[in-house]
Amino acid sequence: MIQLFDTNLNPYNTQLKRRFPDKCLRAPKNSPYMVKWLIMHTIDDTRKLAQLLLKDKKIDRDGFALIVYRLSESEKSKTNVKGSGNKSPGHRNGDGKAITFIAEQKVRMSGKKDKIITDEDILKSLSSQFKIPYKKLDPLDLDIDIVTRTIPKPYALKHMILPLYEKGGELFVAIIDPESQDTIDGLAHVTGKKIRPALATPDDIMRIVHEFFGFKTSVINAEKExxxxxxxxxxxxxxxxxxxxxxxxxxxxxxxxxxxxxxxxxxxxxxxxxxxxxxxxxxxxxxxxxxxxxxxxxxxxxxxxxxxxxxxxxxxxxxxxxxxxxxxxxxxxxxxxxxxxxxxxxxxxxxxxxxxxxxKAEFLLRDMESLGFFPEDQIKMEKFLNCPHGIVLVTGPTGSGKTTTLYSALGFLSHPEKNIISIEDPIETICDSFNQVAVQPAIGLTFAASLRTILRQDPDIIMIGEIRDSETAENAIQAALTGHLVLSTLHTNDTTSTITRLLDLGVEPYQINSAVIGIVAQRLVKMICPDCIRTISIEKEKLAVFGVTTDKNSVEIKEGSGCEKCRFTGYFGRTSVYEVLEINSEIRTMIHKNKTSMEIRKYALKSGMTTLRDSAVRKMLNGVTTMAEVLRIGYEL
Missing domain, CATH: 3.30.450.90 (Beta-Lactamase)
Known part of the structure; x- marks a missing residue:
């Protein structure tokens, strides 16, 4: 016979005794009565939490009934397990099990048929009820030293508490149980600081505890050795x-x-x-x-x-x-x-x-529709790629997404009937659908030397990672003139300046006219986070800078207000903006007459070419990116 609240019986007995001081029973250690008593009282946290969600209209009565039913089934299964007296018998909010249990039931949120309640929704409801802020933990905002030196890892996991940062003599911490005042008081006593709690999900706390303590421990142990x-x-x-x-x-x-x-x-x-x-x-x-x-x-x-x-x-x-x-x-x-x-x-x-x-291959090999082309520009691009021979050039500075466009183009062209060979320095990612050659200048395997060899490999389509010198440019033009489709990149600011760059590399105007079929310039812009997108009004005078005219006094555009998903930046992911120039007969005539790139550009604009800036403005008006990103693109140009 042992006392029910003997600390050797169950790790939660001390807290149970504090909550139920009148229940001082004696029972056999593995008594089914004792196990059932423990379950009946510890599952109160789960039922209480479900009632709170019902009151807060996060779930409806059907959802509440489902949680209670599955909770009772869980109770029955635990009372039937022999020797369970030494195990945690229920779902306590203090260790996150109550939150996790409800989230795992996949209950639909009240009034939202397609939305399942998550642990974040539960914590936000607790936040509003207990007037404690909810915080989505962003590892980049945390100081690894504050997290790891304030409390030991076992204590953090046992009490589900995570130090975040210090400010003004106060220690900000993340917890999952708004009623864990004992833990907060204990931490205040140990640190000598006033504790400011915020609610966070169990998954976030456990993930950061394991990652931060794991990395810190590895570094410290390595430093000692x-x-x-x-x-x-x-x-x-x-x-x-x-x-x-x-x-x-x-x-x-x-x-x-x-x-x-x-x-x-x-x-x-x-x-x-x-x-x-x-x-x-x-x-x-x-x-x-x-x-x-x-x-x-x-x-x-x-x-x-x-x-x-x-x-x-x-x-x-x-x-x-x-x-x-x-x-x-x-x-x-x-x-x-x-x-x-x-x-x-x-x-x-x-x-x-x-x-x-x-x-990652899924980021490099993408569908043409997902790259960011507008429909009319995508039609032009696919027209270029469907040509049996010629050269297509993709231009832009380093980090503008040229490689992704080229790989996606090769994915579009990939077919068992085609022999596709790429020359890269270095190979970005290995793709089974085409043959890839890595440039090795140390042994004489340059772009130009590789291209000469590839022409004897019966290729249909050739991708050259970059045209860097006159020899590579000459060989690429010759490959295009001898019946191959060639894709490559150049570092130029826009489409028409690419023609000038080819001339500077020693390519003759008649060779450009005969070989080049299209030029694509591109940049990357940040996309607005879909979870915190909001509408703002911009005066028409500000939009006039971008060439946008309107009869209204203001125009509504979108921006991100900042949320947990985007780490409060307002942006999530990036997309491309394009400028597509088709080399038609009129432009070929202008190249033959040695017209300047500005003259060619004026003609292209009159013919309906969308510039990089216009493409960015259009994405801004469509709610894809922000005015700040359009200004950045305009500054680069």
Missing amino acids: MHGQEIDLGNLEQLNQIKRPDEIGSNDQHIKNAVEYLFNYAFKLRASDIHIEPKRETSIVRFRIDGSLNDVYTIPKGVYQAIASRIKMLARLNIAEKRRPQDGRIKIEHGDGTAEIRLSTMPTAFGEKLVLRVL
Whole structure:
């Protein structure tokens, strides 16, 4: 016989005794009566939470009845399990099980047939009832040191509490139970700070606890093991002090864990690039998300070299070589599929800077409809691609989405009857539907040399990653003139200046007239977040700058107000804006007469060509992007 509230019986007995002080019973340790009593009282939290959602009109009576029924079924199954006296018998809001249980029932929200209530909806309802703000946790807004040094990981998981940041002598924390005053008081006593709670979902808290504590623990353990083994790279003179590969510790389990945390974190935040930058005392990790760089981690100086070596080893690079730039590739499997990472290293004043480009096939190989073409421009583009021979050029600065357009075009053209070969430096992502050649200048395999060989491989379609010199330009033109469809890129600002660039590379006007069938210029603009999109009014005088005329005093456009999904930026994802120039007979005549690019552009505009800026303005008026993005595009042009 034991006392019901013996702390050895159940981890929640202390809280039960506080809530039910009059229930001091004695019963056999595994007594069905005792187990049933515990269940009947601990499931009160779930039923109470369901009643609150019903009162708040988040669910209707049918949804409430469904939750209560499934709760009773859960109760029956637990009372029938032998030896369950030592296990958590019910669903408590304090550990998130009540919230999770209700969310798992997939109950429809009241008045919204297509909307299932989620843990976020439940927390927002609790927020309004208890006057505690709800916060969607964004890892980029959190300080890893504050999160990991304030409380230990077991305490954070047991009480489902997460320190967020300090401000004005106050500690802001995330909790899931608005009635967890004992936990808040205890934390205030330990830290000596006033606690400001906010509600967050159990999944968010557990995810950040595991990621932050996992990464921090790996880095700390690695730093301890490597203590006294660091190389001081505080100045350029010491860059040639290279450790042997077996001294770096890149095979250490803590380093492996830290790198895996880094990759998983990047995938979760939709990062397109990972920057690891060595500084004088520490190293900084930054992610590029939707075109903007964000600081993520600070790595101790002693651990940076091991992490860099581990990443270089995964990319099959020479980890002992730190004086010369290197390029490599890593293929990673993760929860959402596979991703290819392109690694570039470069020696800087304080060590090697690593940049990892995250590439996913589903982002590069897209349907033509999803790229951002307007219908009339998409018709022109598909007309270019359906030509049996000729050259199609895609232009724009670095990072403007040219590669995505080219890969999507190859996907559009891919067919068993076609022999498609690409020449790339480096290969962006491996695609089984066409043959890919990686340029290797060190052994003489340049774009021009590869192209000469490819012409003997019976190709139908050739993709050249970039036309960089006159020899490549000449060979590309010759390939187009000899019955092949050629796709390639150039770095120019717009479509008509591409003609001038080809002339500068030594291509004759008659060759341009005979080979080039179309030119596409493009830029990337950020898209408005669909979850926080709102309507604003803009005076017609401001729109006149973009060439928009109207009889109204103002025009309604869209912008993002900022929400949890977009990390309060107002943007989520990017799309392309295009300028498509078809080389028709009139333009060929103008090229033959050595007309300037401005004269050609004036004719193209009269013929109905949509400029990059006009395309961006049109997307703004359609509610896809914002005025700020249109201004940015206009500034670049």
